Amino acid sequence: MLVARYSAVAHRTAALLGAGNEAEDVVQEAFVKAFRHLSGFRREAAFKPWLLRIVANETHTMTRSRGRRVDLVLKIGAEPEQRAPGDPEGAAIATDRRARLLEAVRTLPEGERNAVICRYFLQLSEAETAEVLGCPLGSVKSRTFRGLAKLRKEVGHELS
Template sequence: MESVTPMDDAEAIARSLEGDLSAYEVLVARYSALAHRTAVLFGARDEAEDVVQEAFVKAFRHLASFRRESEFRPWLLRIVANETHNLTRARGRRAELTVRLSATAEVKAPDDPEGAAVATDRRARLLEAVRALPERERRAVLCRYFLQLSEAETAQVLGWPVGTVKSRTYRGLARLREEAGHELG
């Protein structure tokens, strides 16, 4: 029996460019959940599925322009971020962040009900504080800590220099710390 070797991104991209649609399906399967989470975090809400579908279609159409020495994940997430921005701009109002607990890392609730209530309240206050950040700081914090992207990947996704990612992340975290300090004091 022949063993099946998992296809890495570079091979899937090369085969996709040769017309192998099943190779592109590997990329879609590998990155769909992350792309969906990105769209939701950036404000797509109920339309996240449409944004993700459009992003994958655009990525396929522009795959020939993908720089092979780059990583596929941040390139794709930049397309998702742009599609989400286009959607929210088309709505005609400021993008509003809708973060669902399922979009964040799984957090095990404490065994005691009081502890669970406190943990839930803390998460809700943190998410409200993140929603209240200025858009650019919010996007930097979301990419770095909710999507767990590196500074370089965040820069690529958002189309910013790495220094800008660092400063906006720093300012966003400082505002969150300040907010936490106000609630404790």
């Protein structure tokens, strides 16, 4: 039941944090580790951030052991922008905006990139993001603020 419920968000997390084509392996290993350590899970805690922390750790371990940086493979399950049917100009503009935004996210420093990804692509709360990234809540707030400021500067006022 837990695999069915959290598999999609675990895959998105692994891919967004840099697992690329190895996201499937990362997620499988994360679920195995979660199962092995389920007895250590605090019942009063939320399962999703706990699992995503394991996914983030596995992704970090995999990318570090690889010895090179992998370009982010962004798989966004976002709703398509609303536009008039048959509006090729609107579709082209939306595609261009999305591509520029994703490229700008890829260039952010790792801490800021991960905070922005968790908050806005995975739609986690600040507390959940702190738990997933294993850092204080204040760090999440400052990294997100700095990351968004850089994105606004890079991409323009489209993010306002």
